[in-house]
Amino acid sequence: MKDIMNMDWGSITNSLDSKGYAIIPNVLSADECYHLSGLYDDQYLFRNIINMKRYRFGEGEYKYFSYPLPPTIQVIREILYSPLAAIANEWMRKLDTDVEYPLSHHDLIRICEQNSQTRPTPLILRYESGGFNTLHQDLYGEVYFPFQVVFVLSQEGRDHEGGEFVLTEQVPRAQSKIQVLHPNQGDAVIFTTNFRPVQGTKGYYKAKMKHGVSEIKKGIRYSLGIIFHDAA
DSSP, X not given: OOOGGGSOHHHHHHHHHHHSEEEXXXXXXXXXXXXXXXXXXXXXGEEEEEETTTTTXXXXXXXXXXXXXXXXXXXXXXXXXXXXXXXXXXXXXXXXXXXXXXXXXXXHHHHHHHTTOOBOOOEEEEEOTTOEEEEEOOOOSSXXXXXXXXXXXXXXXXXXXXXXXXXXXXXXXXXXXXXXXOOOTTXXXXXXXXXXXXXXXXXXXXXXXXXXXXXXXXXXXXXXXXXXXXXO
């Protein structure tokens, strides 16, 4: 796994500020991706299985991990959180809110617990041909962290066709702006959970964003989702 603390956080911050997302290439090796996608078949690791079609979320399946999380996922969640918390706090200052996120992920989880949000949210998603994920936000309760991360565990063009990662941004008095991303196996996509601050004529405002996955045309697509807050 790439040394997360020594990544180019200046460029990551600029991308998050200007676009609401950042792609970091080659965070995980191919072997690490295969290991993580292989966890999908271990039923004892998960607290819940969601059939997307049943809930009209799309077509496919995802599984939420139970506590304790697998060590690799626990480490990724904790290490990524701290630099993202610093960016999140700068966003809150731009928006003139009194929200301030702790710099330790342990402290965020404690806040979640105080608000009856105790269910872990990291998950693995699996899509087969015809699968897709509708546009949505992963909030889960009153307490939520404004960033989340998706790690791509399979390779477009080899393991599957289609399945692009899609982001939409609500533009004031206009139609939504769409971004279609093609991250490769091992890449991490950091993106906003709910909104990003945008400079307007009267200061910063919240531009709401949603994310989803386009239809898989062929093959199987796996991804790992790291959500930092827990669910009610």
